[in-house]
Amino acid sequence: MENVCGYATLKIEDKDVQLPIVVGTEGEKALDISGLRKNTGYVTLDPSFMNTAACYSQITYVDGEHGILRYRGIPIEELVKTESFVEVAYLLVHGQLPDLEQRKLFSSLLNVNSLLHEDMRHFFDHFPRGAHPMHILSTMINALAAFYPNVDTQSLSEDIDLSTARLISIVRTMAAFAYKKSIGEPVVYPRHDLTYCANFLNMMFDSSVAPYEIKPETVRLLNILFILHADHEQNCSTTAVRTIGSAQVNLYATISAGISALSGPLHGGANQEVVAMLRMIAEDGNIEKFIRRAKDKNDPFRLMGFGHRVYKTYDPRAVIIKKECHAFLKKAHINDPLLQVALAVEQAALNDEYFVERHLYPNVDFYTGILYRAMGIPENMFTVMFALARLPGWIAHWKEMLGGNTKIVRPRQIYVGKTPNKA
Ligand code: CMC
Numbered sequence: 001m002e003n004v005c006g007y008a009t010l011k012i013e014d015k016d017v018q019l020p021i022v023v024g025t026e027g028e029k030a031l032d033i034s035g036l037r038k039n040t041g042y043v044t045l046d047p048s049f050m051n052t053a054a055c056y057s058q059i060t061y062v063d064g065e066h067g068i069l070r071y072r073g074i075p076i077e078e079l080v081k082t083e084s085f086v087e088v089a090y091l092l093v094h095g096q097l098p099d100l101e102q103r104k105l106f107s108s109l110l111n112v113n114s115l116l117h118e119d120m121r122h123f124f125d126h127f128p129r130g131a132h133p134m135h136i137l138s139t140m141i142n143a144l145a146a147f148y149p150n151v152d153t154q155s156l157s158e159d160i161d162l163s164t165a166r167l168i169s170i171v172r173t174m175a176a177f178a179y180k181k182s183i184g185e186p187v188v189y190p191r192h193d194l195t196y197c198a199n200f201l202n203m204m205f206d207s208s209v210a211p212y213e214i215k216p217e218t219v220r221l222l223n224i225l226f227i228l229h230a231d232h233e234q235n236c237s238t239t240a241v242r243t244i245g246s247a248q249v250n251l252y253a254t255i256s257a258g259i260s261a262l263s264g265p266l267h268g269g270a271n272q273e274v275v276a277m278l279r280m281i282a283e284d285g286n287i288e289k290f291i292r293r294a295k296d297k298n299d300p301f302r303l304m305g306f307g308h309r310v311y312k313t314y315d316p317r318a319v320i321i322k323k324e325c326h327a328f329l330k331k332a333h334i335n336d337p338l339l340q341v342a343l344a345v346e347q348a349a350l351n352d353e354y355f356v357e358r359h360l361y362p363n364v365d366f367y368t369g370i371l372y373r374a375m376g377i378p379e380n381m382f383t384v385m386f387a388l389a390r391l392p393g394w395i396a397h398w399k400e401m402l403g404g405n406t407k408i409v410r411p412r413q414i415y416v417g418k419t420p421n422k423a
Contacts, residue, residue, distance in 0.1 A: 043412045059396050060233040064310035085226040086196045089392035109165035114190035116173050117147045124181040133178045133384045134263040140174050142256035151251045153402050164395045175384045176203030197222040228317040231393030237261035241394045242401050243409040258394045268386040274305035275369035278338045295354045305366030312359035321367045334374050
């Protein structure tokens with residue numbers, strides 16, 4: 001069997017069971033328990049998958065102990081220096097960075113598919129004012145299957161390539177339209193002469209009465225933020241995508257489910273929650289009080305933007321974002337009081353035994369919202385920004401799942417309910 005480097009012996013009811021030990025390319029070891037039930041009648045129990053590898057994957061590597069994140073073997077620190085988001089999207093979806101020809105073809109696919117079907121544009125009129133853009137986005141993406149050829153696990157690879165480019169491009173248009181609609185302004189259509197991120201900013205902020213100036217430093221920053229959010233292996237929304245995709249659901253419905261998972265405050269929704277929290281702390285002025293509350297198990301308050309299931313050190317994305325945050329605000333002469341509060345909260349938490357013992361550090365969401373504010377992105381769009389950036393990652397995982405010999409995801413359970421004779 002591939003990747004097997006030995007066997008572990010498990011003793012169950014006086015029976016010795018051999019479990020294959022598999023090892024990944026970065027040396028992570030796992031026990032393959034897929035044959036356990038067949039051989040012993042036992043299943044394994046691991047609520048919330050705290051200790052379960054659900055698949056083999058070649059897309060993203062995370063080392064939570066050392067704060068390492070690589071896409072297809074390339075460190076994020078390198079990618080943010082040399083590549084744009086479109087190149088990184090290609091890297092994730094296709095497995096390698098594009099050469100010149102591939103880059104041209106991919107860009108033209110993104111351009112040609114950036115327009116939303118006009119009939120779909122009218123959908124925006126029927127959402128109530130104040131609807132959260134994440135709800136609008138997941139609904140609209142699900143509806144794409146009704147307007148564009150359905151792509152599913154049986155589709156030809158050219159159709160899949162076309163649909164994935166359409167999705168990456170059109171979702172950006174949808175997000176900007178949703179925002180324009182929410183402020184009662186006419187939508188701005190995508191332009192073929194603009195790069196991916198510049199196009200998005202223009203659709204968000206341009207208007208016939210106040211033309212938007214596209215600043216290279218803002219475009220650069222958006223590229224960095226999008227690259228840093230583009231994938232993060234088996235997180236909650238990606239697991240949703242792989243799980244739903246395993247039922248051979250079409251791509252659009254599958255991605256829509258990923259968006260819904262991302263919207264939760266413990267996942268992508270945290271970037272919006274962080275800013276709300278920092279504002280609350282700034283208004284109150286007493287940081288220690290909030291640190292106390294975060295530690296109190298009887299208080300539902302948590303330090304948003306802190307902690308991570310995998311990282312037990314500083315999130316490498318947060319390292320870059322914090323640095324960019326200082327530089328961008330300084331260059332733009334923005335004095336955001338929330339940045340000072342964020343720095344003070346971080347300092348207080350990192351010096352507190354509770355956070356130290358539990359290895360709780362700032363995660364990707366802690367400084368992101370401050371940067372989005374500085375770029376003029378409204379708070380209820382923060383998680384939408386995360387979703388736009390995560391699309392290539394979700395698509396890459398969906399494609400990888402198709403390529404593997406994936407069976408429908410179907411965990412077992414340990415039933416602890418009533419039995420007929422207990423009534
Ligand atoms: N504030 C206070 N205590 C915390 C926090 C926090 N932000 N995060 C974890 N803890 C405590 C938790 O109460 C537990 O304490 P104890 O051992 O005494 O019971 C311990 O640390 C371990 O935490 P956990 O909740 O068991 O860890 P988890 O892996 O299940 O949860 C998490 C990870 C990210 C959901 C959690 O840290 C959290 O709720 N953080 C705040 C929300 C947030 O920032 N989410 C964004 C995550 S990164 C981007 C993304 O995934 O989208």
